[in-house]
Amino acid sequence: MAKDGNGQAAAMRKLRRLVKGIRVAMMTTTHGDGTLHSRPMATCEALDEDGALWFFTSCETEKVREINADHHVNVAYSDPNDDRYVSIAGMARIVRDREKMQKLWSPTLRLWFPRGLDEPDIALLRVEVERAEYWDPSAGLFSAIVSR
Amino acid sequence: MAKDGNGQAAAMRKLRRLVKGIRVAMMTTTHGDGTLHSRPMATCEALDEDGALWFFTSCETEKVREINADHHVNVAYSDPNDDRYVSIAGMARIVRDREKMQKLWSPTLRLWFPRGLDEPDIALLRVEVERAEYWDPSAGLFSAIVSR
Numbered sequence: 001m002a003k004d005g006n007g008q009a010a011a012m013r014k015l016r017r018l019v020k021g022i023r024v025a026m027m028t029t030t031h032g033d034g035t036l037h038s039r040p041m042a043t044c045e046a047l048d049e050d051g052a053l054w055f056f057t058s059c060e061t062e063k064v065r066e067i068n069a070d071h072h073v074n075v076a077y078s079d080p081n082d083d084r085y086v087s088i089a090g091m092a093r094i095v096r097d098r099e100k101m102q103k104l105w106s107p108t109l110r111l112w113f114p115r116g117l118d119e120p121d122i123a124l125l126r127v128e129v130e131r132a133e134y135w136d137p138s139a140g141l142f143s144a145i146v147s148r
Numbered sequence: 149m150a151k152d153g154n155g156q157a158a159a160m161r162k163l164r165r166l167v168k169g170i171r172v173a174m175m176t177t178t179h180g181d182g183t184l185h186s187r188p189m190a191t192c193e194a195l196d197e198d199g200a201l202w203f204f205t206s207c208e209t210e211k212v213r214e215i216n217a218d219h220h221v222n223v224a225y226s227d228p229n230d231d232r233y234v235s236i237a238g239m240a241r242i243v244r245d246r247e248k249m250q251k252l253w254s255p256t257l258r259l260w261f262p263r264g265l266d267e268p269d270i271a272l273l274r275v276e277v278e279r280a281e282y283w284d285p286s287a288g289l290f291s292a293i294v295s296r
């Protein structure tokens with residue numbers, strides 16, 4: 001896909017649609033020994049106007065320790081039934097913004113945060129997208145790239 | 149899950165079943181600048197008797213350059229419709245074994261390798277599993293871990 005302004009905007013819209021249709025991503029972080037860890041994460045906001053992804057997290061977790069040591073993450077959305085795959089490389093940061101948390105909270109998150117926004121160490125994880133690619137049969141076999 | 153011999157063997161069997169049911173994984177590698185890249189890859193053999201995963205690849209690709217510089221990969225299988233997620237951390241290596249290639253080849257791979265095993269730079273990618281976790285609603289919300 002072209003990297004001019006129009007191609008870029010169209011790719012971003014397409015990316016937003018793909019991500020919305022999948023919701024649960026595998027987020028990969030780097031452990032101190034070089035091992036790459038991934039785990040499923042429910043997307044709360046996909047590609048806001050600044051091109052960021054938002055997730056809820058608990059601060060006392062391996063992923064937050066890994067992210068604090070190395071901000072690089074990959075967020076992969078895949079739906080093998082539909083043959084759609086999205087890879088987003090970005091930089092993750094912990095954000096403790098009560099107002100934003102209230103805006104993004106949804107009851108299904110109680111599975112992981114039974115006490116909701118009263119969990120003592122609940123926070124948001126913001127991923128700033130740096131490079132994105134998708135594979136989508138309707139767009140042919142090749143990947144389209146968004147880079148910032 | 150217990151890390152004793154029996155628990156480990158049962159976890160490995162379960163893992164093999166999960167991976168077989170999903171087939172296309174997102175494989176994450178580390179770029180020289182620290183960025184994490186992922187792309188869909190069709191699994192050709194899942195967890196052989198040595199606990200390895202096998203894929204076909206072309207040698208003239210970004211992923212092979214990244215793997216030659218840093219062998220750590222994460223292979224993530226996810227099926228959002230079924231709410232199943234598997235994360236496998238391992239070490240990847242290029243293997244040029246004609247006999248093994250003939251054994252693992254399947255016609256659906258022609259999509260990426262139109263000339264089949266006659267592609268000049270076709271090779272196998274072997275991922276030695278080091279740590280695996282899965283999230284499966286039938287097993288509760290928690291993950292089971294296989295570690296070697």
Ligand SMILES: Cc1cc2nc3c(=O)[nH]c(=O)nc-3n(C[C@H](O)[C@H](O)[C@H](O)COP(=O)(O)O)c2cc1C
Pocket residue numbers: 083085135136143172185187188189190191203204205206209210211212260
């Ligand atoms: C469903 C699906 C399965 C794929 N399977 C493979 C595969 O088994 N081997 C492979 O080299 N590329 C496969 N590809 C293409 C890769 O995703 C990728 O575009 C290509 O290998 C180049 O990646 P790289 O530039 O990151 O090295 C597959 C693509 C899709 C959509």
